[in-house]
Amino acid sequence: MKPEMKILAASGQLGYGIPEEAFRRGVARQPDVIGADMGSIDPGPYCLGSGEMVVAGEGLRRDLRMVLEGAKETGAPLLMGSAGTAGRRSQLDGVVEVVESVAKERGIKLRLATIPADIPKEVVRKHLRAGDIEPCGTVPALTEEELDRATGIVAQMGVEPFQRAIEMGAEVVIAGRACDTSMFAAIPLMKGYDKGLTMHMAKLIECASACADPGGRDASMGVMGDGYFVVESMHPRQRCTPVSVAAHALYEQSDPFQLEEPGGIIDLAESRYEQIDERRVRVTGSVWRPSSRYCVKLEGARHTGFRYLAMGGIRDPRMIAATDSVAEETRQIVSRTFVGSIDPSDYTLTFRIYGKDAVLGPVEPTPSMAQAHEIFVLIDVVGRTELIAKSVCGVAKQFFLHLRYPGILCTSGNIAHPFSPDVLAAGAVYEFNIYHLMPAGDPCALFPIQMRTIGG
């Protein structure tokens, strides 16, 4: 019989405020590993393309202080992945800077491993030319042109770079982009726990207590045993139930039974969930199915342009009824205004009409403003340059504001702007252009590990 091993998941989004009580309760249980996920692709292409820190300030510092002290208190290794949201090098460096400062402030001396996940374009190009880059799902095939346009490319690392860092003596590991399972599965797998169960456990606790009822953001614990694992929220009023735990496999996953990971699939088709007491569920039957080759998922974004916005409300029922035609006429005027100066391919102009179909778009079952007494219009312009975006947005705003329409009574302005200036810069715009699988012969080769001692 293997002894049990306790893995504490501090947070699904470190830097956004770890609930303290539940985390302390987890630390008091003397976990063997503390893990935290810091990122996701969900906040969109800006975080990846710009490389800017998305989390920062006291929220990040407080959370890092909490997990570092938890690790010091228990002696458990601390593993963190997807530093700074997208897991770019610049974001990893930003997080490491805060960790160093906290360690110094608290007199905590430790061996730190950092593992960047940025992938050089030439590595991707070599595979692309060899024809072994595949789309991940329904995504256009990658071209060299798109590869060249990418401003940031990362790959999701598996458990192996974390394991190597631990073998090298790391007490704290901070990684760039990583699979959300890697931090929680790396050490139990080194100790020989079943891979299907370990990966399933990791998948459940990486979102903290989202797998409980009611779901929350509190720390949760996975306990690995011989042929099973047990999952539990560290919040006393959150129960894990067979339904809540089974249902978590649905969350943000396209297929709830086959979860793709580097080197294989977690197969949950035969997983069994058993309530062992009021708040804990035991899971058995999850199976690891290795794939024929080890691939990592690449994520990349390109810089598309710059955004300017004008926005406001419409209260006049006559203008509400005319909004679509005023928007269309404005679009034509803008295009005529810039003939010979700004090429139509250098900008996109989108009227987002809230109150009609701005959220569901063509899927909207009731794209009518007949019942609306007030609507909101967002004039969204993305231009190749800031100046193009600003010019187009300004002209569009002005014509939309003052265009005459049939039946008009109010000849002084069609839209109520809440702000001055009424044309607002919204910064650089990025779009995803790489979401592909790339083979990795050695799962560690793409992710160089740097060791050092900090604090003390």
Next chain:
Amino acid sequence: MARLDEIAIVIRSKNAGPFCLTLDVLFADEASYRRVVAAQAITAEKMAALYRQPIGNVQVYHHPIALAMKVSIVRSVPAGSLADTDLYGAQQHVPLYPIEIA
């Protein structure tokens, strides 16, 4: 007859990666789950029509242990692209509410 939003306890949408939208419908008890499955109101054909996608872009899953149904649909545009309306895909579930269940 009853509407889906009168039977389910969770109806939600979210991205599953930037190129896929996934819709989850959860039930409080097995009877409700069985009723909706039996009514065949959530099928790939019907979801493809509702979300205006070719049927090949739609997958429907039944999860009896989780008392849940899942619909995964290729996003019409990637999350965060210029034509996107919903970065997290968090408000795309509403067309499911009025589905009539026998």
